[in-house]
Amino acid sequence: MYRLLFLLCASFISAQTYRFVYEYKMKPDAGKKDSVVTDYMNLDTDGKKSYFYNAVKYERDSAYLTDKSYSALLKGKRYDRNLNYTIEKDYAKKTISFYDRFKNASLVIKDNSTPNWIIENEFKKINNMNCQKAIADYKGRKWEAWFSKDFPVNDGPYKFSGLPGLVVMIKDSENDHTFDLIQIKKINALANFVPKNNKLITNEAYRKLLKGYTFSSGEDIAGMSIDSKAGKMEMQLKDGYITQFDYNELKKSGANMDAVIANKLRLSNNPIEKE
Numbered sequence: 001m002y003r004l005l006f007l008l009c010a011s012f013i014s015a016q017t018y019r020f021v022y023e024y025k026m027k028p029d030a031g032k033k034d035s036v037v038t039d040y041m042n043l044d045t046d047g048k049k050s051y052f053y054n055a056v057k058y059e060r061d062s063a064y065l066t067d068k069s070y071s072a073l074l075k076g077k078r079y080d081r082n083l084n085y086t087i088e089k090d091y092a093k094k095t096i097s098f099y100d101r102f103k104n105a106s107l108v109i110k111d112n113s114t115p116n117w118i119i120e121n122e123f124k125k126i127n128n129m130n131c132q133k134a135i136a137d138y139k140g141r142k143w144e145a146w147f148s149k150d151f152p153v154n155d156g157p158y159k160f161s162g163l164p165g166l167v168v169m170i171k172d173s174e175n176d177h178t179f180d181l182i183q184i185k186k187i188n189a190l191a192n193f194v195p196k197n198n199k200l201i202t203n204e205a206y207r208k209l210l211k212g213y214t215f216s217s218g219e220d221i222a223g224m225s226i227d228s229k230a231g232k233m234e235m236q237l238k239d240g241y242i243t244q245f246d247y248n249e250l251k252k253s254g255a256n257m258d259a260v261i262a263n264k265l266r267l268s269n270n271p272i273e274k275e
Helices: 055-067 070-075 203-211 247-252 254-264
Strands: 018-026 037-045 049-054 086-090 095-102 105-110 118-126 129-138 141-148 166-172 177-186 221-227 232-237 242-246
Touching (some): 037 055, 049 055, 105 203, 232 247, 242 254, 247 254
Antiparallel strands (some): 095 105, 118 129, 129 141, 141 166, 221 232
8 A cells, every 4th residue: 555645846847757646446347336446556757758557567567577586476466457558648749549458469549539628616625735626528437537736747547638737536427437646756767668569459449359358268378377285376368467366266166167267357347438
């Protein structure tokens, strides 16, 4: 858990590089709205570009690149499989690039549409930051955002940008997806998160892939190991996601083992974009 830290800097310089950490709460199952997943996402910006990505995935991948220890990678923190993506925003070009993996393929979707914000005459303080309310219909959901001009960054989590300030909190009307800013800190440099050899596809084609996805052990598993003494089964998928199962619990499921694994590894049927 990240400690709460807000740096209210009147002399904030946009040319410097900052990391904004958001607590992200999502309900991945449309049929079980009481099931909530909490994860942490980073928004790194140097005033020219920004990258939005999963904080735990970044920590794990960085550690692995340093020592190439697969066992340490398996013992690392967990994050939700739906959050494998990276979003790159180029402020000058006004472009948004969404990067993700589907099985063995590295995909990039160019989606430059931003919310058509309506800024309302409503104000409040959130963690000592002066915030103003804005609303928008975007990607099939109604959104309520609170942004702050305390930081001259016209950006926010996910694809949410275009407000005259930093998005501090944003949620949809059904409370299925909520982002709360919990930490701000200066970092040395902006890392390049863009994968190589990407296949360009449309947003519609990408959504169709996700909607039609069903887990298949033959098509999705890149590697697997079983430690019967420890009662653990470790698995790496072709999209890079790594997870661990209770092997003894899986054995109890008998012929339904594949179905149990598939249920844990299923993708969200309640995506942030409904369109």
